[in-house]
Every structure is written in structure tokens, then in C-alpha cells.
Amino acid sequence: MKITQHATDTTLTLALNGELDASSSVLLDTELSKPEILRTQKVLIDCQQLNYISSAGLGVFISHLQTFQDANVKLVFFNMQEKVRNVFEILGLDSLMTIVPSEADAAAV
Amino acid sequence: MKQAIRISCSRRNLKVVRDFVGAYLAGQQLSEVVVNQLILAVDEVVANFIIHANAEDEKQFLDVRVDVRDHEFGFEIEDGAISGYSPGSYQEPDLREFVRVGKKGGMGMMLVNRIMDRVEYSTTGEHTICRLYKTLT
Numbered sequence: 001m002k003i004t005q006h007a008t009d010t011t012l013t014l015a016l017n018g019e020l021d022a023s024s025s026v027l028l029d030t031e032l033s034k035p036e037i038l039r040t041q042k043v044l045i046d047c048q049q050l051n052y053i054s055s056a057g058l059g060v061f062i063s064h065l066q067t068f069q070d071a072n073v074k075l076v077f078f079n080m081q082e083k084v085r086n087v088f089e090i091l092g093l094d095s096l097m098t099i100v101p102s103e104a105d106a107a108a109v
Numbered sequence: 110m111k112q113a114i115r116i117s118c119s120r121r122n123l124k125v126v127r128d129f130v131g132a133y134l135a136g137q138q139l140s141e142v143v144v145n146q147l148i149l150a151v152d153e154v155v156a157n158f159i160i161h162a163n164a165e166d167e168k169q170f171l172d173v174r175v176d177v178r179d180h181e182f183g184f185e186i187e188d189g190a191i192s193g194y195s196p197g198s199y200q201e202p203d204l205r206e207f208v209r210v211g212k213k214g215g216m217g218m219m220l221v222n223r224i225m226d227r228v229e230y231s232t233t234g235e236h237t238i239c240r241l242y243k244t245l246t
Contacts, residue, residue: 019124019127021120021123021124021127021152021156022120022123022156022159022160023120023121023123023124029213052127052145052148052149054123054149054152054153054156054217054220055153055214055216055217055219055220056156056213056214056217058216059212059213059214059215059216060213062204062207062208062211062212062213062216063211063212063213064211065208065211066208066209066210066211067211082141082142083141083142083144083145084145086142086145086146087145087146087149087220090146090220090223090224091204091216091219091220091223092204093204096204096205096208
């Protein structure tokens with residue numbers, strides 16, 4: 001798992017590259033746990049190169065969602081492959097999280 | 110044709126198992142979404158055995174076997190020791206509550222149960238075996 005960051009004044013974009021499982025999810029958890037992330041308005045997760053996600057990866061997002069909401073930080077996923085989106089859908093997480101088709105859609109949220 | 114792989118109980122081997130299952134399923138004319146679901150179900154059970162049942166003790170091992178008969182895909186994950194892992198009392202969690210309290214774990218078996226037709230655990234001698242079945246036509 002490789003995570004590439006791009007930050008503006010209001011938005012932090014994390015591009016995920018690889019497979020997010022019980023082994024690699026620690027890296028993502030570390031990134032999402034940084035205190036400065038709560039000072040941004042929006043965290044965009046670029047999933048174009050995210051080829052796999054297990055419950056461990058989903059758990060990382062779930063565990064930070066309430067903290068983000070309390071801090072008025074929007075968490076938005078975009079460019080998600082169908083097979084990865086399907087995993088969110090199996091658990092109904094697509095109704096708890098914001099998943100949009102493109103980066104332009106994510107910017108408009 | 111049945112195929113099998115043995116791994117030690119390290120998280121690093123999750124990828125090894127996924128690649129093994131993926132290679133087996135590659136020739137089965139399944140959609141990418143379905144292949145991913147089956148790989149995910151096996152991955153979740155293997156992760157539970159590695160992390161929770163064996164505390165990532167690399168001296169312990171798991172055997173993973175895959176087979177397909179009459180459109181029924183079967184996956185067998187055998188723990189080399191009595192794992193004491195018993196999902197028998199498993200109840201589907203409330204994910205909104207997970208969000209509220211910031212809980213990280215506890216969704217793996219929910220995925221497995223929703224993906225597979227049957228999930229069976231048994232203990233034979235000193236081994237714990239999880240069998241997963243899914244019929245695809």
C-alpha cells in the first residue's frame with residue numbers, strides 16, 4: 001500500500017495505491033490519525049489505484065468517521081473500482097459514507 | 110481440481126493466500142466482482158485465524174484448500190492448532206454504532222456470512238477447520 005498526499009488550504013487528498021488489508025491498513029490509520037487532518041475541511045480519498053479492501057481497511061475509515069463529522073471534516077471517496085465499491089455495498093457502508101464517481105464530483109461535495 | 114497452500118501465521122501471508130485463491134479462480138469464468146468477493150471471504154477467515162486465534166505466531170501454520178464441484182466453490186481453512194476461535198455466538202453488528210464509538214474491527218465475519226452460502230466451523234482432533242461454500246451458475 002502506497003499513500004500519496006496532496007494538500008490545499010481546505011482539502012487533503014489521499015491517493016491510495018495497492019491493497020488495503022489487515023497488514024497494510026496500519027499505514028492508512030496513521031495518516032488519518034494525524035491531528036492536523038481535523039483542521040482541513042475535506043478529506044478526499046482517491047481510490048483509482050485501490051485494488052482491494054478488506055474489513056480491516058473499512059474499519060480504519062469507520063473508526064475515524066465520527067471524529068471527522070464532529071470536527072466538520074467531510075470524508076469523500078472517488079474513482080472507486082466496481083469490485084471495491086461492491087465491498088462497501090455488501091455492508092451498506094455506501095449509505096453511511098460519501099462515495100462519488102469523479103474527483104470533480106468530490107470537489108463539489 | 111483441488112489445490113492447496115500452507116502458510117505460517119503472519120499478516121504478510123494474507124497477500125499470498127489472496128494471490129493463491131485469485132489464481133485458482135482466474136480460470137473459472139467469474140466476474141471480477143464475484144472473484145473479489147470470494148477472495149475477500151477467504152482473506153477474512155485467514156486473517157481471523159492468524160491474528161485472533163494464533164496471535165500472529167509464525168511458528169503456527171494454516172492450510173488453505175480450494176475446490177469446485179458442480180458449480181459449488183468450496184474453501185477450507187485449517188488451523189494447525191486448536192484455535193479456540195468460535196464464531197458460533199456471532200451476531201451481526203450495528204455499523205452505525207461502530208461509527209459512533211469509532212470501532213475498527215468486528216466486520217470480517219459479517220462480510221463472510223453475507224458473501225458465502227454456507228459457513229461451517231468444526232474441530233477435528235487438534236485442528237480447527239472453517240469451510241466456506243458458494244454455488245455460482
